[in-house]
Amino acid sequence: MVFEKSCGAIVFTLENGEIKYLLVEEMSGCHSFPKGHVENNETEEETALREIKEETNLEVELNTDFRVTERYNPAERPGTRKEVVYFLAKYTDAKPCVVRQNEVRTLKSLRLEEAIDIIEHDNKKELLKQADAYIKKNYI
Incomplete structure (x- = not known):
């Protein structure tokens, strides 16, 4: 079994008191959050910040108190976790x-x-709902 680790973030902004989430439409047509593979000896936080910058050109304030993990076996890469x-x-x-x-x-x-x-x-929808509840409790 090959193990791959990526890090990223659910990116948001507040516009007139309304939460707006930034989704990445990948080349496959799927919608997700900015993320990418951990490189060299990067920390999870360093990877997330680098990937956000590389995919969206944004400088962000990273909140590491909110940390969720998704695990799956990609259908296109059998034997990979x-x-x-x-x-x-x-x-x-x-x-x-x-x-x-x-x-x-x-x-x-x-x-x-x-x-x-x-x-x-569905798993990404659930992650987004968790993030939304956290933002409403801690930012608004």
Whole structure:
């Protein structure tokens, strides 16, 4: 069994008191959160910050008190076990933009309901709901 670890964040901003979540539309057409493989001796936090910058060009405030983990076996890579660690990341006064055009099709800033409607995987919908509850309790 091959083990892969990635880190990223559920990225959000507050616009007029409303939470907007930043989703990455991958080249496959799937919607997710900015994330990527841990490189060299990076910490989880360093990986998350680097990947957010590489995919969205955003400088963010990373909240490591919120930490959720997703584990799965990617269908396209039999014999692989994947772990993805997500934090929360807040941005302000910046406009996200696609940096890696060979990896990211588009970026979408959406309200919770809109994001849940277009996210394909139930586990990611649940992660987003957890993040939303945390944000409402700790940021608003």
